[in-house]
Amino acid sequence: MGESDHPTVHPRHSQPGGSRRARPLRIALAGFAVLVVGWVVWLAVDAVHARAELRTAAQLVVGMREQVVAGDRAGAREALGQVQEHASAAFEATHGPHWSVASVVPWVGRNVRAAQAASEVVDSLAKDVLPNLIDVAGTVEPSALAPVDGRVDLAPLEAAAPTVVAAAESVAAEQAHLDGFEPESLWPAVANPLAELQEQIDSVAMITATASRAVQLLPPMLGADGPRTYLVLVQNPAEPRATGGVPALVVVRADDGVVEVVEQRSAVLGNLTDAVLPLTHEEEVLFSDLVGSFMADVTFTPDFPRSGELAQAIWEQEVGTELDGVLSIEPGAIASILGVTGPVTLSNGVQLTGDNAAQWLMNTVYLEYATSAEHDALFAEATALTFGALASGQWDAPAMVDVLAADAREGRLMIWSAHPEEQALLAPTVLSGELTGVRGESPVIGVYFNDGSQSKMGYYLRADVSATTSECFPDGSQQVSVRVALTSAAPADAASLPSYISGGRVLPAGEMRTNVLLYAPEGGWVDSVRVEGAEPGVHAQFHNGLAVAGKTVELGPGDEVVIEFDVHSGPSQPGAPVLRVTPLAKHTVTVNVPEPCS
Numbered sequence: 277m278g279e280s281d282h283p284t285v286h287p288r289h290s291q292p293g294g295s296r297r298a299r300p301l302r303i304a305l306a307g308f309a310v311l312v313v314g315w316v317v318w319l320a321v322d323a324v325h326a327r328a329e330l331r332t333a334a335q336l337v338v339g340m341r342e343q344v345v346a347g348d349r350a351g352a353r354e355a356l357g358q359v360q361e362h363a364s365a366a367f368e369a370t371h372g373p374h375w376s377v378a379s380v381v382p383w384v385g386r387n388v389r390a391a392q393a394a395s396e397v398v399d400s401l402a403k404d405v406l407p408n409l410i411d412v413a414g415t416v417e418p419s420a421l422a423p424v425d426g427r428v429d430l431a432p433l434e435a436a437a438p439t440v441v442a443a444a445e446s447v448a449a450e451q452a453h454l455d456g457f458e459p460e461s462l463w464p465a466v467a468n469p470l471a472e473l474q475e476q477i478d479s480v481a482m483i484t485a486t487a488s489r490a491v492q493l494l495p496p497m498l499g500a501d502g503p504r505t506y507l508v509l510v511q512n513p514a515e516p517r518a519t520g521g522v523p524a525l526v527v528v529r530a531d532d533g534v535v536e537v538v539e540q541r542s543a544v545l546g547n548l549t550d551a552v553l554p555l556t557h558e559e560e561v562l563f564s565d566l567v568g569s570f571m572a573d574v575t576f577t578p579d580f581p582r583s584g585e586l587a588q589a590i591w592e593q594e595v596g597t598e599l600d601g602v603l604s605i606e607p608g609a610i611a612s613i614l615g616v617t618g619p620v621t622l623s624n625g626v627q628l629t630g631d632n633a634a635q636w637l638m639n640t641v642y643l644e645y646a647t648s649a650e651h652d653a654l655f656a657e658a659t660a661l662t663f664g665a666l667a668s669g670q671w672d673a674p675a676m677v678d679v680l681a682a683d684a685r686e687g688r689l690m691i692w693s694a695h696p697e698e699q700a701l702l703a704p705t706v707l708s709g710e711l712t713g714v715r716g717e718s719p720v721i722g723v724y725f726n727d728g729s730q731s732k733m734g735y736y737l738r739a740d741v742s743a744t745t746s747e748c749f750p751d752g753s754q755q756v757s758v759r760v761a762l763t764s765a766a767p768a769d770a771a772s773l774p775s776y777i778s779g780g781r782v783l784p785a786g787e788m789r790t791n792v793l794l795y796a797p798e799g800g801w802v803d804s805v806r807v808e809g810a811e812p813g814v815h816a817q818f819h820n821g822l823a824v825a826g827k828t829v830e831l832g833p834g835d836e837v838v839i840e841f842d843v844h845s846g847p848s849q850p851g852a853p854v855l856r857v858t859p860l861a862k863h864t865v866t867v868n869v870p871e872p873c874s
Contacts (some may be wrong), residue, residue: 326395327469329366333359333398334476340406344413352410356402363402366395387466390457394473397450401480405443409484412436416487418673421494426667428533430495437491444481444488451481489701497601497698499530504600505538506530507591509575509583510659511606513860514638514732514777516790517575518724519583519687519709520606520859521734524655525571528603528663537663540656542648545571545594552589558819562793562826563726578724578795578856579820580604580709581699584692601693604709607637608859609688610662612679616672617665622657633658638861639735642777651776687859713798713822717752717874718851721843722795723760725858728828731779733788735861736766737831742866743843743853748873752848753800758841758855764788764831765862787832792839796823797853799846809837850874 340355370392378388414420415436421428454474459467497504506528511520527539546552551568559567563576567586574586584602591599614620615630622628628636641654665671683689690709693699702708713720723741727734740761747755770786771778778785796802802825805814810829817824829837845853850873857865 323370323391323465326366326369326391329362329369330394330398330469330473333362333366333402334473336362337406337476340410344410344417347414347417347419349410349414352413356406356410359406360402363395363399367399370395386457386461387463390462390466390470393453393457394470397454397473397477401447401450401477405446405484408439409443412439416440416490418677422671422673422676423533423667423669426534426536426669428494428498430498430500430533433491434495434500437495440484440491441488444484447477447481447484451477486705489705493698493701496695497530497693498535499532503529503531505597506601506603507587507599508659509543509587509602509604510610510655511575511604512638512655512732513606513608513858514642514735515729516725516727516734516737516858516860517573518578518726518793518858519575519580519690520604521575521727522572523575523604524652524659526656526659535663535667537656537660540653540660542652543572544648546590548590548593551586552593553586558817562817562819562824575604576726577711578722578793578858579711580690581692581703582711583709584694588694599694601691601695601698603692604690605659605683606688606859607634608686608861609683610634610637610658612683612688613662613666613676616676616679617662617668617670620658620661620665622654622661624654628658628661634861639732639777642732643774646774646776648776687856711795711820711822713795713800714846714849715854716851717849718854719754719756719797719800719845719849720854720856721756721758721797722793722822722856723758723858724793724795724856725860726791726793728782728789728791729779729787730782731788732777733764733766733770733779733786734790735777736764736770736833737788737790737860737862738763738765739857739860739863740866741855741857741863742868743855744868745853745870745873748850748871752850752873753845754850754853754873755803756843756845756853758794758843760792760794760839760841761836762790762792762829762831762838763836764833766833768833770833783830784832787830789828789830792827792829794825794839794841794843795819796825796843797845797849798822800844800849803842803844805842806840807837808839809835 336355336359340352340359343352343355375388375392379385415432454477457470459471462470508526508528509523510526511517511523513521515522523543525541525543526537528535529538546569548569551565553568555565555568559577566573567576571587571590574583577583587602588599611630611633614628614633619627619629637655637658641651645651680689684706687709691702691707693702703710721743742759744757745754746757766786783789801823805825814825814827817826825841827839831837852869853867855865855867857863
């Protein structure tokens with residue numbers, strides 16, 4: 277057979293089975309890719325739409341809040357309707373089968389769930405929380421709490437309490453929902469709006485939590501369930517104590533919304549042989565047993581709830597009447613209140629105003645009157661008249677709320693309740709004056725001053741206290757440089773001042789001795805201390821689990837001492853440091869954070 281007898285097979289005409297099967301696979305893969313791209317585009321379009329709706333809703337909420345504050349309920353309800361529409365649109369844009377599938381896809385899912393959570397939170401608040409808050413806003417706004425004819429109407433507060441408390445709980449739950457997502461672990465397109473929303477929800481949560489505490493605390497504390505009796509410590513920084521100064525005593529009675537002064541006393545009460553309550557070893561070392569045996573010294577400790585317990589125990593043992601709580605106020609707070617209510621006139625004809633009250637009560641009264649009995653009486657009278665001005669209700673309510681809030685933040689106004697359930701509500705607030713070393717993620721550093729001169733030279737003590745973050749560490753702790761500059765602003769002839777001011781029993785007349793206590797944050801410590809203008813060295817101690825560095829300083833007129841502390845915070849405290857400082861007659865407090873740790 278010849279070559280022509282064998283057929284020739286040309287490869288280009290062959291179609292192997294594998295190639296025939298590959299083409300449908302390629303088509304399927306291409307189709308799947310188109311579906312995936314379309315699905316991603318669909319998600320992206322929805323996400324952009326949702327983000328726009330949420331931002332619009334947030335802007336409307338800001339305006340709505342302003343309307344509520346202004347008393348425009350109708351306008352607020354109209355704005356609420358728009359908020360609900362935009363919140364609902366954002367919810368719908370982030371929910372559906374395509375979002376459900378995406379929520380379980382690795383790497384993508386967490387971002388999808390975060391976007392869904394944001395829309396769910398806003399939609400829930402718009403539908404379930406904001407309507408109720410608008411309904412009761414008139415009850416808890418400042419003007420509604422102002423006394424009328426000397427009485428605060430407590431019935432509306434009691435009626436609104438369940439709604440306000442429920443709203444606060446709902447906001448806290450939504451806040452916790454969002455806090456489950458850490459923005460730094462998400463895509464920037466999701467993380468940035470989420471961080472903004474978290475900040476806004478945190479602000480709302482703070483407002484609703486405050487309102488919740490107010491409606492639970494004010495009615496019983498103002499005597500809705502029966503008369504209440506409180507001891508008011510009118511602290512005087514002219515003789516500094518950690519939370520203010522040596523107090524004069526005023527007793528107030530609250531009954532069904534009416535508050536009136538019923539008694540005035542000198543702080544020369546107690547002087548007991550033994551402390552009225554058992555003291556810890558730390559308290560005895562830092563403050564001596566006087567903190568628990570002499571009313572004038574119960575505020576040696578910077579923990580005001582402890583001062584309240586000790587003051588109550590001394591009062592009830594020595595006087596015999598029961599107390600429902602202890603309050604603290606000092607001349608700076610009296611002045612700020614009078615700045616809103618207008619002046620009051622003492623029985624001696626002196627008019628106290630927002631401009632002169634602090635100086636008159638801390639210094640002038642000692643220049644013009646010779647005896648402690650006169651000083652205490654005038655102090656108590658000024659306090660009683662200030663309470664009377666408050667009870668009149670003839671003042672601008674928002675302005676009064678602002679000054680009282682500022683006084684509380686500065687430690688000029690504090691409250692301790694003898695009723696445990698009420699104290700539990702007060703404890704997390706600045707009103708409690710509780711000794712703490714951390715607030716949220718922020719380290720709390722305390723700088724406190726206790727007089728050791730037995731004089732009223734503390735009026736001339738100037739303290740400039742600053743804290744500067746100098747280094748951040750991987751565990752969330754930070755290094756903070758704390759500078760305490762103490763200066764005696766006393767006149768050169770301070771020794772010739774009245775002896776009640778200048779002293780002379782412990783030190784030469786006109787000089788002052790101050791015990792400086794620096795409290796490190798929770799879980800932190802003091803690395804090093806440098807002293808200028810005095811002998812080096814500090815004593816170390818612990819108090820309520822916090823490290824304490826103490827230094828005693830003596831100053832003559834014009835002298836200055838600077839103490840610099842290098843403080844290391846505890847772990848997981850990357851927030852801006854918080855400084856708590858004794859509210860002196862003359863002091864500044866500054867916090868510097870060149871580069872935030874958080």
